[in-house]
Amino acid sequence: MKKGIVFKLFILTTLLCMFILAAIFIGQTIFFKQYYANQKVNEIETSIQSFMVEYLKAGNDVEKIQKLEQDFYQENMTWIATLDSAGNIHFADDFSLKIQLDPSREKDFSNRTIHIPLYSLIGLEDMERVRYDLNQGNRIYIDGVKKDDRFVPAIVTVENRNSVLENMLLSEKLFGRKEVAEPYPIERSQQLMEEVRELQLPADPGRIIREDYLNLFLKGDILELNLPVGSGSSNIYSNRVFIERVKKFQVDLLFKERQLSVTDTIDFEENNINYKIFIRPLKDTTGETMYIFAMTSLQPVDEAVQMLEDYYIYLIILVLFLVVLASFYYSKKIAKPLLQINDTTSRMANLDFTETIPITSKDEIGTLSNNINTLSNTLHSYIHQLQQDIEKEKRLEKIRKEFISSVSHELKTPLSIMKSCISILEDGVASNKKDYYFKAMAKEVDKMDMLIVDMLELAKFESGTYKMNMDVFYIDEVIEYICEQLHIDIMKKQLHVHKQLSKIKVVANQHRIEQVITNFITNAIRYTPNNERIIISMIEEDEQVKVCVENKGTHIAEDHLEKIWDRFYRGDTSRNRSKGGTGLGLAISKNILELHGSQYGVSNTEDGVLFYFYIKKDE
Numbered sequence: 001m002k003k004g005i006v007f008k009l010f011i012l013t014t015l016l017c018m019f020i021l022a023a024i025f026i027g028q029t030i031f032f033k034q035y036y037a038n039q040k041v042n043e044i045e046t047s048i049q050s051f052m053v054e055y056l057k058a059g060n061d062v063e064k065i066q067k068l069e070q071d072f073y074q075e076n077m078t079w080i081a082t083l084d085s086a087g088n089i090h091f092a093d094d095f096s097l098k099i100q101l102d103p104s105r106e107k108d109f110s111n112r113t114i115h116i117p118l119y120s121l122i123g124l125e126d127m128e129r130v131r132y133d134l135n136q137g138n139r140i141y142i143d144g145v146k147k148d149d150r151f152v153p154a155i156v157t158v159e160n161r162n163s164v165l166e167n168m169l170l171s172e173k174l175f176g177r178k179e180v181a182e183p184y185p186i187e188r189s190q191q192l193m194e195e196v197r198e199l200q201l202p203a204d205p206g207r208i209i210r211e212d213y214l215n216l217f218l219k220g221d222i223l224e225l226n227l228p229v230g231s232g233s234s235n236i237y238s239n240r241v242f243i244e245r246v247k248k249f250q251v252d253l254l255f256k257e258r259q260l261s262v263t264d265t266i267d268f269e270e271n272n273i274n275y276k277i278f279i280r281p282l283k284d285t286t287g288e289t290m291y292i293f294a295m296t297s298l299q300p301v302d303e304a305v306q307m308l309e310d311y312y313i314y315l316i317i318l319v320l321f322l323v324v325l326a327s328f329y330y331s332k333k334i335a336k337p338l339l340q341i342n343d344t345t346s347r348m349a350n351l352d353f354t355e356t357i358p359i360t361s362k363d364e365i366g367t368l369s370n371n372i373n374t375l376s377n378t379l380h381s382y383i384h385q386l387q388q389d390i391e392k393e394k395r396l397e398k399i400r401k402e403f404i405s406s407v408s409h410e411l412k413t414p415l416s417i418m419k420s421c422i423s424i425l426e427d428g429v430a431s432n433k434k435d436y437y438f439k440a441m442a443k444e445v446d447k448m449d450m451l452i453v454d455m456l457e458l459a460k461f462e463s464g465t466y467k468m469n470m471d472v473f474y475i476d477e478v479i480e481y482i483c484e485q486l487h488i489d490i491m492k493k494q495l496h497v498h499k500q501l502s503k504i505k506v507v508a509n510q511h512r513i514e515q516v517i518t519n520f521i522t523n524a525i526r527y528t529p530n531n532e533r534i535i536i537s538m539i540e541e542d543e544q545v546k547v548c549v550e551n552k553g554t555h556i557a558e559d560h561l562e563k564i565w566d567r568f569y570r571g572d573t574s575r576n577r578s579k580g581g582t583g584l585g586l587a588i589s590k591n592i593l594e595l596h597g598s599q600y601g602v603s604n605t606e607d608g609v610l611f612y613f614y615i616k617k618d619e
Contacts, residue, residue, distance in 0.1 A: 078296035086147035087250025092117045098224040121165035124237040133163035146214040274298045471510040476501040500537035505618040512592045519585040524551035552608040565590040
């Protein structure tokens with residue numbers, strides 16, 4: 001044992017020193033780059049969430065949204081833009097052509113004034129080359145794609161000019177080639193007509209229908225050329241890497257080449273620089289899907305230096321913590337588990353199994369701790385089970401004795417009556433009343449049979465092994481049904497039954513609750529004088545329903561109210577055997593209600609007796 005622990009301490013010290021050296025080396029050479037990247041990505045993720053919230057608050061306030069984009073770039077050094085459902089940059093009218101379209105068969109774009117975004121067709125730095133070809137009034141021809149009610153241009157041709165602006169990614173996808181389209185719209189229109197005939201589509205030079213998109217060919221006049229002013233928007237338009245990635249995303253979106261309904265984060269490299277793109281779908285205030293598109297560089301510049309300083313702070317704290325921990329380990333690590341083992345075993349000797357030994361190692365002490373814990377759990381389980389079995393056996397034995405005693409006592413009277421009848425019949429004293437005595441004996445046999453059934457039922461409830469299966473039912477329907485079943489008994493005594501019921505659904509064992517209500521109502525019928533009233537009512541109280549059965553008649557003595565629930569209890573002389581019953585109905589009802597966890601009781605009213613119980617309503 002000693003040799004093993006000493007060897008462990010030696011290995012631990014060696015490994016600790018090696019770990020510190022390895023941590024410094026690996027941290028500087030490998031993990032810092034990943035740490036920096038993860039830290040920055042997490043910060044950008046958080047900033048994007050905040051941006052999305054503020055964007056929704058801004059609504060259609062262009063200046064506020066552009067301010068949000070500028071602030072986002074300054075805080076995170078990350079380009080960000082909001083794209084509509086067709087992949088166009090929102091609020092890009094400051095770098096666009098305003099066009100008055102000609103009439104066409106495409107109703108959505110006939111005689112409309114639209115803005116053609118230029119960032120997807122030409123770079124901001126190349127605008128001087130074509131700026132004067134895009135003057136007001138010039139005739140223009142546009143090939144593009146319709147997405148919902150939006151138009152995405154692929155090729156823009158200016159009439160009688162050599163100016164052709166083209167979104168190469170989109171036009172390559174549409175026409176399957178990389179060269180620019182012919183600059184003459186008439187020839188271009190003829191080409192489109194040939195493609196229509198080849199596809200056997202309706203002859204409409206204004207559009208070509210594919211499987212996943214609608215290709216339009218529009219004509220119109222330039223109304224206005226809009227170019228950005230200031231540095232806010234121009235930062236986005238002048239970053240060709242960002243714009244190209246936006247265009248690539250738009251093509252994927254239009255042609256369904258990427259699952260874009262979920263959050264997406266993309267890594268790519270260009271010019272030996274690593275970038276990360278964040279795409280987040282967002283529902284605007286109108287319910288339309290739009291996209292937050294952000295791009296950042298992962299090159300460690302000024303912020304990487306600051307991150308390195310923060311990293312070294314954490315590293316120094318970690319090394320100091322390990323040194324202090326190692327010193328503390330020598331003084332406490334070995335002694336602590338031994339003291340815990342001693343304390344736990346002392347408790348076990350006194351049959352206290354509540355405490356377990358924490359296992360902090362896999363050496364000999366750890367194995368010993370685990371074995372002691374296993375032993376403690378096993379002993380505790382066996383002792384607890386044994387105590388339960390003993391208590392259960394005692395309870396069952398008590399029930400058996402009470403059952404035998406009660407049955408013996410209750411069977412004395414009917415057996416005595418039957419014995420007397422048999423003696424009379426044997427002696428022939430009253431031969432003319434033979435049928436009377438046979439009926440009397442049959443009646444006593446029925447009483448004994450009912451008594452035994454009730455006793456078995458009561459013993460089952462009191463055994464502690466019976467489980468209630470719950471049903472959902474209308475309690476008022478159950479009461480109505482029971483009253484119908486007892487109608488003959490009610491009519492014999494000419495009783496008036498007043499019902500104050502509500503249609504309420506409850507959760508309980510329907511058969512057993514019927515048994516309780518039957519006992520209560522039968523008891524009321526039995527002890528109510530002729531021509532008197534029985535009142536059955538229901539009262540809603542929060543999550544429960546109170547069911548009441550009140551009969552007019554003799555009161556129960558106050559000191560007997562609690563004892564009335566006991567088996568065979570007949571404290572009130574008016575409630576004796578001559579009234580019928582076995583004396584077990586209320587005892588059975590008590591056990592049924594207790595198995596339901598229900599409150600119940602009995603009380604004297606102004607001119608009668610009220611029995612009640614509570615039952616849980618269905619939610």
